[in-house]
Amino acid sequence: MHGFGLRRREGLIVVLGLAVSMLSWLAFQPWNLTDAFMIGAPFGRDFVNFWIAPHLVIEGRAPVLGDIDAYNAAIREGFGYVAQNRMIFSYPPHALLLLLPFGLLPYLPALLLWTGLNLAALAAATRLIGGRPSFAALACLSPAAAAMAMYGHFGGLLALGATLAVTESGRRPRLAGLCLALMSVKPQFALVLGLLLLCAGRLRCLLHAAAFATVLVALSLAAFGWAPWLRFVEVILPLQSRLLTEFAGSSLATATSFYVTARFWDLSAGTAWAIQAVLGGLAFLTALTALRGGPPSPARLVVVLSGALLALPYANHYDLAVAAPALTLLVLDRTAMPEASPAAILVWLIAPLAKLLAVASIPVIPLAMAAALVALSRRLDTERSAMPAGALPCSA
Numbered sequence: 001m002h003g004f005g006l007r008r009r010e011g012l013i014v015v016l017g018l019a020v021s022m023l024s025w026l027a028f029q030p031w032n033l034t035d036a037f038m039i040g041a042p043f044g045r046d047f048v049n050f051w052i053a054p055h056l057v058i059e060g061r062a063p064v065l066g067d068i069d070a071y072n073a074a075i076r077e078g079f080g081y082v083a084q085n086r087m088i089f090s091y092p093p094h095a096l097l098l099l100l101p102f103g104l105l106p107y108l109p110a111l112l113l114w115t116g117l118n119l120a121a122l123a124a125a126t127r128l129i130g131g132r133p134s135f136a137a138l139a140c141l142s143p144a145a146a147a148m149a150m151y152g153h154f155g156g157l158l159a160l161g162a163t164l165a166v167t168e169s170g171r172r173p174r175l176a177g178l179c180l181a182l183m184s185v186k187p188q189f190a191l192v193l194g195l196l197l198l199c200a201g202r203l204r205c206l207l208h209a210a211a212f213a214t215v216l217v218a219l220s221l222a223a224f225g226w227a228p229w230l231r232f233v234e235v236i237l238p239l240q241s242r243l244l245t246e247f248a249g250s251s252l253a254t255a256t257s258f259y260v261t262a263r264f265w266d267l268s269a270g271t272a273w274a275i276q277a278v279l280g281g282l283a284f285l286t287a288l289t290a291l292r293g294g295p296p297s298p299a300r301l302v303v304v305l306s307g308a309l310l311a312l313p314y315a316n317h318y319d320l321a322v323a324a325p326a327l328t329l330l331v332l333d334r335t336a337m338p339e340a341s342p343a344a345i346l347v348w349l350i351a352p353l354a355k356l357l358a359v360a361s362i363p364v365i366p367l368a369m370a371a372a373l374v375a376l377s378r379r380l381d382t383e384r385s386a387m388p389a390g391a392l393p394c395s396a
Helices: 008-027 047-058 062-066 068-079 095-103 107-128 133-140 143-151 155-168 173-185 187-199 203-224 227-245 258-264 269-292 298-310 317-332 342-359 365-386
Strands: none
Touching: 008 143, 008 317, 008 342, 047 062, 047 068, 047 095, 047 107, 062 068, 062 227, 095 107, 095 173, 095 203, 107 133, 107 143, 107 155, 107 317, 133 317, 143 155, 143 317, 143 342, 155 173, 155 187, 155 298, 155 317, 173 187, 173 203, 187 203, 187 269, 187 298, 203 227, 258 269, 258 365, 269 298, 269 365, 298 317, 298 365, 317 342, 317 365, 342 365
């Protein structure tokens, strides 16, 4: 790993991460595209949703998006998929505006473009916070990036949007607001990040975000009408809620919240919600303290973005890509922090193993994230208290 400018310890971490990613990918039987996990390609399984949803809209079959049986019949017809896994397009309809270009392409070129775009966004986010090109490449090779690519999600675009929203909310609130509005296609994460920015006093950013989000919703209504929104509210949101409240374990095997972890450990729903409220609330307050504590260094960004994820009762392992740029610098770049905590290294490594850990009844990712959050917060507090009073940074 000398070509990346890494010391022996960090080089070993990268090699271990690559091994974890490769073994996790092979466990999905990527050569089997019709009756196993992958669909249509040996990676990017859930991209099927992002491709077929706009494809159906283009064909004039938008009502199928709210009919789970018809939607899965379309996937089986289009891909020859015979496995019992059921898919769902669970995103608000204005997401279709951003997905339409991919629906115009054949599936494999669209998947390659989608994956490349998200990896490029990860690299851009890493460069944005001061990472050298070699570390931008390492962020794209991180296990969280591998999980994102294997599942075909858009964690890279979320990482770039979230990084810009946090770092530019004070200096360039219009740009930060645009990023937050675009992130509303992942509404739960955009809401918690927006709440963090509101509590940190970044009101101008939120006003711009509200304006841009209104434009996106209006454009979706003009393009697709009311029907997709009504189906989203009447069908998709209640279905997503039941997955949590009735705890459909097989559908939540890669989720990374305190609530889901507690349910996997056979705790009652009430106890699990109480744990999520307490620990998620503490994670939110920790993220807020970091956000208000000074300029967004890699360590501070890890606390803010990881805390936002932990505050949610539902987040998934591929969402860890949101923090991958900052976490990569934290773990591998000694100039970002002299030495990362073992918990931070574990979080960097563990994302692709989420499904295996859940099957083994040890879904420990949120616990590792919480431990890393505590260690980083203590380090930030120590550094801040050691600064001369006149040198303490002001929040933007």
